[in-house]
Amino acid sequence: MRLGRIASPDGVAFVSIEGDGDERIAKEIAEHPFGTPTFTGRSWPLADVRLLAPILASKVICIGKNYAAHVAEMGGEAPEDPVIFLKPNTSIIGPNAAIVLPPNSNNVHYEGELAVVIGRPCKDVPAAKALDVVLGYTVANDVTARDHQRHDGQWTRGKSYDTFCPLGPWIETQLDPSDLEITTELDGEVKQHSRTSLLLHDIPKIIEWISAVMTLLPGDVILTGTPEGVGPIVAGQTVSVTIEGIGTLSNPAAPKKVQ
Numbered sequence: 607m608r609l610g611r612i613a614s615p616d617g618v619a620f621v622s623i624e625g626d627g628d629e630r631i632a633k634e635i636a637e638h639p640f641g642t643p644t645f646t647g648r649s650w651p652l653a654d655v656r657l658l659a660p661i662l663a664s665k666v667i668c669i670g671k672n673y674a675a676h677v678a679e680m681g682g683e684a685p686e687d688p689v690i691f692l693k694p695n696t697s698i699i700g701p702n703a704a705i706v707l708p709p710n711s712n713n714v715h716y717e718g719e720l721a722v723v724i725g726r727p728c729k730d731v732p733a734a735k736a737l738d739v740v741l742g743y744t745v746a747n748d749v750t751a752r753d754h755q756r757h758d759g760q761w762t763r764g765k766s767y768d769t770f771c772p773l774g775p776w777i778e779t780q781l782d783p784s785d786l787e788i789t790t791e792l793d794g795e796v797k798q799h800s801r802t803s804l805l806l807h808d809i810p811k812i813i814e815w816i817s818a819v820m821t822l823l824p825g826d827v828i829l830t831g832t833p834e835g836v837g838p839i840v841a842g843q844t845v846s847v848t849i850e851g852i853g854t855l856s857n858p859a860a861p862k863k864v865q
């Protein structure tokens with residue numbers, strides 16, 4: 607199933623997206639998208655509604671340095687264990703929403719990533735059972751003020767600005783995430799191109815590692831790390847991340863409006 611969240615003339619709703627191309631229909635889900643959804647009977651052509659971030663997360667947990675070639679370009683060593691950090695849920699935006707560039711940063715980077723969406727409350731999940739707690743997979747951009755990340759010596763400020771976690775366009779629930787092509791384009795030029803089979807720590811290991819620390823709640827999102835080819839995005843440019851079997855997440859970058 608392809609799960610999304612939309613703004614329609616009738617309000618905000620979780621939906622199942624069915625069909626392909628211009629024929630796509632958004633069918634309204636009653637209540638929430640976890641478990642077996644029930645439907646209200648209302649639907650809209652997808653072209654007539656606006657896609658929002660596909661899920662509401664209590665937290666976004668990210669893996670750093672999880673592709674060897676990205677570790678190399680950043681000039682570090684590949685960590686033996688997963689390195690985790692958080693982005694606040696206030697950083698989440700949906701497809702086509704603007705990444706707002708902080709005026710005090712001159713080096714904001716895109717990072718295309720496969721995102722895991724958690725489907726049930728869980729703690730201490732063994733790797734062998736990790737995929738049981740997954741609702742599905744979506745596309746993420748771990749936008750980063752690289753200058754702030756380097757200046758501070760830790761990552762919270764550089765990773766946490768409002769709009770720094772684009773998610774979407776929807777969640778694919780039936781997908782094997784172990785070997786998917788991932789591509790990031792900046793104004794149509796390919797900047798990142800890799801496969802999720804190159805993750806140093808795979809998704810079951812990541813879920814085991816994170817859930818040993820914190821309780822995961824339905825809708826929580828895990829960003830699995832970015833491949834090599836990160837770089838700056840400036841106002842007026844559009845970054846598009848495409849993952850095989852899911853789709854494309856596009857977001858323009860815009861300067862912060864002066865109040």
Ligand code: MG
Nearest residue numbers: 717748831832
């Ligand atoms: Mg990242």
